[in-house]
Amino acid sequence: MDALDGQCWILTLSCEDRSGIVSKVTGYLHEIGGNIMEAQQFRDPETNRFFMRVEFEIANSTGVEQFESFGNPAAEFDMRWRFRRRDQAKKVLILVSRFDHCLSDLLYRRRIGELKMDIVGIISNHPGDNLHLPMRDKIPFHHFPVSKDSKPQQEAQIRDVIERTGAELVILARYMQILSDDMARYLRGRCINIHHSFLPGFKGARPYHQAYQRGVKMIGATAHFVTSDLDEGPIIEQDVEQVSHSDMPEDLVTKGRNIEQRVLSRAVRYALEDRILPNGRKTVVFRR
Structure with missing residues (x-):
């Protein structure tokens, strides 16, 4: 105390x-x-x-x-x-697809006490066997496959988990599905996404490949609140790393993973500690 x-x-x-x-x-x-x-x-x-x-x-x-x-x-x-x-851990739900590096990083930081959160579930549109989850402990895992035709039903399943668990914060830890407008509105102000690009540049899919085509000398990642406008939500945290002309798209992806992990973990910590206040299309972040 x-x-x-x-x-x-x-x-x-x-x-x-x-x-x-x-x-x-x-x-x-x-x-x-x-x-x-x-x-x-x-x-x-x-x-x-x-x-x-x-x-x-x-x-x-x-x-x-x-x-x-x-x-x-x-x-x-x-x-x-x-x-x-301050000591009341927030209930957190994490969504992930095939790439689990951000998820694994969040689980590790939770295990060592860096991120004080009560993870009430992990949801993926891919089977759990495809994810490396050595630190999942007893966290419930839900496999909710999704297709173009089944998206409304799959999002209803996600909503059900949120309602049943009382999740206060939803984290899209490289969840590579575009949320419907209804789902984005439902999660307004309580859903953080990590985008593997320094927004507002290179929005949408395959941003590292977009960056490579433009010959950038710096790549980055952005954590932002989810809105119905794709990759346009209020920005919470960003970081960058230098790259060179010799880096291929695969090199940018590899270097980008570390940036994504640290940007998302910082944004999540700010949210857990109530350091983010909405300000229209922007945010006020009271860093320590």
Whole structure:
């Protein structure tokens, strides 16, 4: 436990920027006996929106109902806000196709405690025998094949798993299927995809081959929220690596795997720690 031997909570909020927001928030936390451990804020000058994330500890807190009185200052500033216990692991569902390097990386980081998440299931459109899952432990695995004609039924199966498990976050760990518009809307704001390209360039299929044809000197990967617009969702995290004129498409694929793993793991960690706040077509990410 932390310094006060109490419970650590995370408050996230956004609203139209006005004078007095920080004072109101910190004053409220002081009144209820909270000790602020980390605080970050940002004002978007384009939209005049204000974003804030606060970690604080409070002694003898019993539950989120303790913070119901925050509704008064929140209403004054018309805030979107949420309290969550920091040690409460989020329920995560992972979707994967044939390439399992991102999945294996997430499972490893979970096993060593780097990513604190409760993985409630793994879904693949390929049989489990095709995936290398030495660290799956007792995580339920679901094989849901999909074809052009069966996509509605297959997505209904995925929805059923989400509803039954209470999954709060869905990760597309190289899940090489385009979600329907209905499914994308259903998962809005809670589904992260890893795209093996530095978006907005080289969208769609075979981006490394597209990059090779353009003779790029740098490749990258992008983690973003899923929307009904293919590879157009709000960007969460990106990274790049230099390549040379002698690299063939297969070399770009090989080098890209490492980038995909680290970009996706960082984005997932931000989501698990409530460090991502939506901002229209963009995101505010409060990195540590």
